[in-house]
Amino acid sequence: MPELREDEELPPEDESQTRRYIAHEAQTQGGRFSLTNIFVALIGIGLLVGLLIVGGVLDFGDNGVDIPVTISDTPTPDETATLLAQTAPAQAVTDAPPAATLDPNAVTPTLLPGVAVAVASDFVTATLLPDVNALQTNTPRPTVTPSATNTPSPTDTPSDTPTPSPTYTPSDTPTPTRTPTPTLPPGGLQxxxxxxxxxxxxxxxxxxxxxxxxxxxxxxxxxxxxxxxxxxxxxxxxxxxxxxxxxxxxxxxxxxxxxxxxxxxxxxxxxxxxxxxxxxxxxxxxxxxxxxxxxxxxxxxxxxxxxxxxxxxxxxxxxxxxxxxxxxxxxxxxxxxxxxxxxxxxxxxxxxxxxxxxxxxxxxxxxxxxxxxxxxxxxxxxxxxxxxx
Missing domain, CATH: 2.60.120.200 (Jelly Rolls)
Structure with a gap:
């Protein structure tokens, strides 16, 4: 297709074609704008939740684990239009003013058929990890009370074992016990x-x-x-x-x-x-x-x-x-x-x-x-x- 320069004027026979292009372009931009608004709305909701958490309105409990949140700049309508203009293929345009100017703030986004509406329940609820330090509670070890040490009783020192005297086996006729002979009186016993x-x-x-x-x-x-x-x-x-x-x-x-x-x-x-x-x-x-x-x-x-x-x-x-x-x-x-x-x-x-x-x-x-x-x-x-x- 021949490129259209900005300083060139469209021929009269192309005027009607130009209008159709503009109208089609507007519809296309409106559809793209609606998707963009949904995306922006989601980002806004995320920012709002983050602000509420930071402000202390929502308290999930401080478990010692910080959830990293990346906050990106919310694109403005002008930036969105600029982005679209930069990404759209070059088309022949005229100096004629557009048939209608769309106010982004007055446009009600319309979902395309087949696009599901996201609700709050569809969002993944962030599960906060438990505080590792809380789990690892330093429970003091029980102090082991030493039991009473059994003091060993003193070992008896063996006394000298007496050497047994020889045992004499008595014979059939035992030896009588001898009594010392008494001293006899003068003249003898009577x-x-x-x-x-x-x-x-x-x-x-x-x-x-x-x-x-x-x-x-x-x-x-x-x-x-x-x-x-x-x-x-x-x-x-x-x-x-x-x-x-x-x-x-x-x-x-x-x-x-x-x-x-x-x-x-x-x-x-x-x-x-x-x-x-x-x-x-x-x-x-x-x-x-x-x-x-x-x-x-x-x-x-x-x-x-x-x-x-x-x-x-x-x-x-x-x-x-x-x-x-x-x-x-x-x-x-x-x-x-x-x-x-x-x-x-x-x-x-x-x-x-x-x-x-x-x-x-x-x-x-x-x-x-x-x-x-x-x-x-x-x-x-x-x-x-x-x-x-």
């Missing part, structure tokens, strides 16, 4: 004296007999006389010597004996010995100067529950009596007559037989003797005493 008690006081090796033949019993209630096993011997005799008598009871103790007593119980025996008349025991006195001179009592057991009582004179037996008994327990007493020196025998308090001639002088030394069959017969001695003048 009256009744306990042989068995004085025997307990003696250290090992002092008593002149074998402990297997005569020793303290297991319960310390008696002394065991005899051995259970068979032997080749005939008789076991327990006789304190003259020297032992002096040591136990004082000087010339053997010369001062006037009485001897013993209680003897048959504990056990070998039945085979009954047929041989070899179950026996007893007590007698012997002349210290002549050991063949004897006087006393001999008890024999011909059968169970039966005893024979015999007087023993030297190595001869004089039968006195036989009797049945439930238990063979014999309490024997031998007394020395100080006038003639004879020996009288008593069983359980009763005199047995006649007095036995013994020594010529009543003050001759004599010794008491217990005896039992050697091997197979055991007797328990619960009493053995001597009376001294």
């Amino acid at each position: 009256g009744e004296q306990d042989f068995l008690a004085r025997f307990r006081e003696q250290p090992p090796g002092v008593l002149p007999w074998d402990a297997e033949q005569f020793d303290l019993g297991a319960d310390d209630a008696f002394w065991r006389l005899g051995v259970g096993a068979e032997t080749e011997g005939d008789v076991i005799t327990i006789m304190p010597s003259v020297e032992l008598m002096d040591m136990l009871f004082g000087e010339d103790a053997a010369n001062r004996i006037i009485r001897v007593e013993a209680t003897m119980t048959l504990a056990t025996f070998n039945p085979d010995l009954l047929e041989q008349d070899e179950v026996f025991f007893g007590i007698y006195m012997v002349d210290a100067d002549d050991l063949s001179n004897k006087a006393g009592l001999h008890i024999a057991v011909p059968q169970p529950g039966v005893i024979n009582t015999n007087l023993r004179i030297d190595d001869e037996l004089s039968f006195i009596s036989q009797r049945a008994v439930n238990g063979i327990i014999v309490a024997v007493r031998l007394e020395r007559n100080l006038t003639n020196g004879r020996i009288e025998v008593f069983i359980n308090g009763a005199r047995v037989g006649q007095a036995i001639g013994f020594t010529d002088q009543p003050d001759d030394p004599i010794l008491p003797v217990l005896f039992v069959k050697d091997g197979g017969v055991i007797v328990n001695v619960t009493e053995w005493t001597v009376t001294l003048r």
Whole structure:
């Protein structure tokens, strides 16, 4: 299309065409103006809301986050027209005044068909971010109260562990407790004296007999006389010597004996010995100067529950009596007559037989003797005493 310069005049035949162009241009500008006004109105609403927020009318709460708002200059109608003129394609114009001048302020914007009207609900409501500092509240950490520290109890320092003394296993025959021998008075002990008690006081090796033949019993209630096993011997005799008598009871103790007593119980025996008349025991006195001179009592057991009582004179037996008994327990007493020196025998308090001639002088030394069959017969001695003048 040929360009139209401003200083050129339109030919008359183009006048009507020019008017149509102007009218069309006006309509076009009116449509563009209406869209522009809508855009301007939206911007104005945004500015108004911003001013209200700044002025404190609308308070969304200060959460510590600023919403950036960009405020642009509101274009004026002249600026809009200028913008349109600059962007519109160059057209041929005439100097004739326009048919009508549009006042932008008096024009009511008319929406084009199909253009939706924007309402307040269509606008996106700005969601304010929460205050980060508010969320990150410094909650103080709980102060940990230290629990009571358990003070360890003091460790016991172990004391020195005593070294145990060796434990001795008791044998079948326990060692008796020894009591120190009392100091003997001048002239020696007098009256009744306990042989068995004085025997307990003696250290090992002092008593002149074998402990297997005569020793303290297991319960310390008696002394065991005899051995259970068979032997080749005939008789076991327990006789304190003259020297032992002096040591136990004082000087010339053997010369001062006037009485001897013993209680003897048959504990056990070998039945085979009954047929041989070899179950026996007893007590007698012997002349210290002549050991063949004897006087006393001999008890024999011909059968169970039966005893024979015999007087023993030297190595001869004089039968006195036989009797049945439930238990063979014999309490024997031998007394020395100080006038003639004879020996009288008593069983359980009763005199047995006649007095036995013994020594010529009543003050001759004599010794008491217990005896039992050697091997197979055991007797328990619960009493053995001597009376001294």
